[in-house]
Every structure is written in structure tokens, then in C-alpha cells.
Amino acid sequence: xxxxxxxxxxxxxxxxxxxxxxxxxxxxxxxxxxxxxxxxxxxxxxxxxxxxxxxxxxxxxxxxxxxxxxxxxxxxxxxxxxxxxxxxxxxxxxxxxxxxxxxxxxxxxxxxxxxxxxxxxxxxxxxxxxxxxxxxxxxxxxxxxxxxxxxxxxxxxxxxxxxxxxxxxxxxxxxxxxxxxxxxxxxxxxxxxxxxxxxxxxxxxxxxxx
Numbered sequence: 001x002x003x004x005x006x007x008x009x010x011x012x013x014x015x016x017x018x019x020x021x022x023x024x025x026x027x028x029x030x031x032x033x034x035x036x037x038x039x040x041x042x043x044x045x046x047x048x049x050x051x052x053x054x055x056x057x058x059x060x061x062x063x064x065x066x067x068x069x070x071x072x073x074x075x076x077x078x079x080x081x082x083x084x085x086x087x088x089x090x091x092x093x094x095x096x097x098x099x100x101x102x103x104x105x106x107x108x109x110x111x112x113x114x115x116x117x118x119x120x121x122x123x124x125x126x127x128x129x130x131x132x133x134x135x136x137x138x139x140x141x142x143x144x145x146x147x148x149x150x151x152x153x154x155x156x157x158x159x160x161x162x163x164x165x166x167x168x169x170x171x172x173x174x175x176x177x178x179x180x181x182x183x184x185x186x187x188x189x190x191x192x193x194x195x196x197x198x199x200x201x202x203x204x205x206x207x208x209x210x
Contacts, residue, residue: 008127011163012100015122016081018161023083027061035117035148037191039067041204042113042146045184052112055138058119059096062088068115069094076111078104102127106138114138114145118200121149121164125156128165132179141209145181147172148189151201169201181205 019026046052051073056065059077061084068075069092077088077096085098099105101123114135123131135145152166167175169186176183184206188198 005126006124006157006163008102008124011122011124012080012102015162016100019081020083023061023081023087026084027063027087030060031063033063035064036067037187037189038117038146038148038202039064039115041185041187041202042115042144043071045144045204045206046112047142048112048140053110055106055111055114057114057116057135058101058122059088059092060084062090062092062094062096064115064117065092065094065096101131104131104134106134108137109140111139112143114143116145116147118148118150120147121166122162123165124163125165125167128175129179132175132181136180136207139207141207143207144184145176145205145207146202147205148200148202150199151188167201169203172201172203176203176205180207182208 054068054073054075056075056077059065059079062077065075065077065088075094077094078099079085079088079096080100085096088096150166151168154167154171156165182205184204186203188195189200189202190198
């Protein structure tokens with residue numbers, strides 16, 4: 001007997017509820033994380049003239065928004081959890097849009113880069129092609145998408161109150177290439193550890209110019 005697919009609205013509601021209830025704990029636990037490797041990977045592939053327009057997709061409490069702004073870029077956050085939206089606006093001073101990942105309203109060809117650090121894995125696999133298409137559309141021609149997700153064996157479901165989809169490189173590459181992106185690089189994190197101790201798959205992609 002086949003298990004029926006999860007209701008997307010239930011996935012969104014329960015996952016956001018999880019983050020809203022643990023917002024302070026999450027901020028305290030992630031504030032000191034060093035993701036400079038990921039930020040550098042996005043910025044070095046952008047070919048337009050700085051300052052860049054950056055969309056921090058799933059910005060959480062605003063840690064990386066602050067970094068982009070401090071580097072002189074025009075950073076905009078997008079976040080579904082209301083508690084994180086409030087934190088990010090105060091902590092970063094940046095504009096933050098409250099939108100969930102399955103109901104996006106994004107401007108066309110606006111951003112030089114989209115930074116999706118530990119966020120796209122919350123999108124169910126059957127919804128991912130549509131969401132990636134929307135992210136591609138909001139990038140300028142030649143714009144760059146960065147993503148970092150916990151890797152896995154292409155399984156998805158509930159994990160400690162949050163819904164996640166855990167792709168391996170081959171599957172993730174398939175989603176992105178079918179969405180019209182060109183791969184620029186990929187790597188595993190944390191750097192310098194054996195592969196089995198690197199749970200994060202990071203990758204960088206370009207929206208090709210016509």
C-alpha cells in the first residue's frame with residue numbers, strides 16, 4: 001500500500017510552528033556558526049558590478065543578512081517564521097519579506113544572487129521544481145544561486161518536528177539542471193573532515209544569460 005503524499009500546507013504550518021516555538025534557542029545555537037566559506041562561494045561567482053542585490057532565502061534570525069550588509073551589499077531576507085522575521089529585521093536592519101517557501105512572490109530578474117543556506121531542504125521534492133523555477137526567475141541573467149543542504153539518500157519526511165528532503169549530489173544536480181541552472185561548483189562541509197563527517201552538500205549555480 002502506497003503512503004499518500006503529505007499535504008504541503010501541513011508541512012509548512014508544522015515546520016514554521018517548530019521554528020517559531022524555538023526561535024530564541026535556534027538563534028543562540030547558530031549565531032556563532034562560521035559559514036564564510038558559503039558566503040564567499042556565492043560572491044566570487046557573481047559577475048556583475050558590486051554592490052550586489054542578494055536574496056537571503058530562509059534568512060532565519062538574520063545572521064548572514066548582517067554579513068552581506070556589512071560587506072556593502074543590498075541584502076533582502078525572506079523568511080516564513082514570524083519570530084525569525086522580527087529578529088532579522090531588528091538585528092540586521094535589512095528589509096525582510098515574510099513569505100513561506102511554497103507561496104513565493106518574487107520580482108523578476110531582480111537579484112544578482114540568491115543565498116539559500118540550510119533552507120531549500122525544507123521544500124518537498126514534488127514542489128521543488130516549481131520553487132527552483134521561481135528562484136531562477138528572480139535572478140538576473142547570469143545571476144548565481146548558492147544552496148547548502150543536509151545530504152542524504154533521497155529520502156524525505158519528518159525529522160524532530162521539521163519536514164526535510166535529503167538529496168545526494170546526483171539527485172540535487174538533476175533538480176537544478178532541469179530547472180535551467182548551470183553548475184559552477186560543489187563541495188561538502190565542514191571542510192577538512194572525512195566525507196562521512198561532512199553532512200552538508202553545498203553547491204553554486206548560474207542562471208545562464210540568453
